[in-house]
Amino acid sequence: MQGEPIIVAENLSKSYPVAVKEPGLVGTLKHFVHRTYRQVEAVRDVSFSIAPGEIVGFLGPNGAGKTTTLKMLTGLIHPTSGRVRVAGHVPYRREAAFLKKITLVMGNKQQLIWDLPPLDSLRINAAVYGIPESEARRRIAELAEMLELTDKLTQPVRKLSLGERMKAELLAALLHRPAVLFLDEPTLGLDVNAQVAVREFLREYNHRYGATVLLTSHYMADITALADRVLLIHQGRLMYDGNLTALLARFAPYREVKLELARPLPAEALRAYGELEALDGRIARLLVRREALTRTVNRILAELEVADLTVTDPPVEEVIARAFQAGIIS
Numbered sequence: 001m002q003g004e005p006i007i008v009a010e011n012l013s014k015s016y017p018v019a020v021k022e023p024g025l026v027g028t029l030k031h032f033v034h035r036t037y038r039q040v041e042a043v044r045d046v047s048f049s050i051a052p053g054e055i056v057g058f059l060g061p062n063g064a065g066k067t068t069t070l071k072m073l074t075g076l077i078h079p080t081s082g083r084v085r086v087a088g089h090v091p092y093r094r095e096a097a098f099l100k101k102i103t104l105v106m107g108n109k110q111q112l113i114w115d116l117p118p119l120d121s122l123r124i125n126a127a128v129y130g131i132p133e134s135e136a137r138r139r140i141a142e143l144a145e146m147l148e149l150t151d152k153l154t155q156p157v158r159k160l161s162l163g164e165r166m167k168a169e170l171l172a173a174l175l176h177r178p179a180v181l182f183l184d185e186p187t188l189g190l191d192v193n194a195q196v197a198v199r200e201f202l203r204e205y206n207h208r209y210g211a212t213v214l215l216t217s218h219y220m221a222d223i224t225a226l227a228d229r230v231l232l233i234h235q236g237r238l239m240y241d242g243n244l245t246a247l248l249a250r251f252a253p254y255r256e257v258k259l260e261l262a263r264p265l266p267a268e269a270l271r272a273y274g275e276l277e278a279l280d281g282r283i284a285r286l287l288v289r290r291e292a293l294t295r296t297v298n299r300i301l302a303e304l305e306v307a308d309l310t311v312t313d314p315p316v317e318e319v320i321a322r323a324f325q326a327g328i329i330s
Ligand SMILES: Nc1ncnc2c1ncn2[C@@H]1O[C@H](COP(=O)(O)OP(=O)(O)OP(=O)(O)O)[C@@H](O)[C@H]1O
Pocket: 016, 017, 018, 040, 041, 042, 060, 061, 062, 063, 064, 065, 066, 067, 068, 069
């Protein structure tokens, strides 16, 4: 890693007290009078550092502690123990200078006002951040162009598609030109085209402004397209910090090739190209080793009559499951 890190987490832990209730009416009454709590350790002893300009993917199954970590990094919650520094600040102090340097986008939460056009909310945001009007106009125009959103800014948010709404959320979150972007599932629920558009925008934004990006996603394609480095978290612990290619080569050596054949073929004819996962009429799904992918796809296209062919990554959950099965992380 080059230069001073912009994000540092040292032995970061967070536990939440969760009320425990015994079953039945007696339990409910007891719970009412005297509550007992048990601690849920959402994040345990996590350490990492991130250099300015890096894009890092944050992976982990549901409930692994990703959101909790992002909340500590942005200062929304206080760590139970450990140290965090982001852009030279202690996040939970929530100093104005810190808030100007960061942004947090949560795919499942929105900050834009539903009944107003995004432009109105953007003007409010600009005022909150003290961005002069002419500069705000310039930034809005530039970001809207990058997001291909220019003609949607004057329509009420409720009339926009999910993908357009997400783009508008990103625009709002980036108006103050933060140096550090925390993105929690920024492509959640979007269709494939919108996912690709958001991804391309983030890459371009990172390139243009040298912004640091830490993002979680359930879509492996987001991570492969954007991040060279990944942090893998499971049950609150950091299991892997390193190169994505190495992680994929070890744990996701296959890609899935989906074929729509011009006419049905017997299973044996398809097994020559890879591990046949499913065959239903003219639709076949094959697992093909990464290193053989280009060669195999070329052979399929040359030798079979194919109406359509798509290549996808296995889901994040599968990659992680394989990592555990392989015993590399435990
Ligand atoms: N406010 C809270 N009070 C009690 N427990 C919580 C709270 N927030 C999170 N948890 C628990 O902490 C653990 C980690 O949750 P977290 O939301 O950080 O996971 P995640 O990796 O972001 O998962 P997901 O992808 O499902 O959002 C979970 O067991 C969750 O139930």
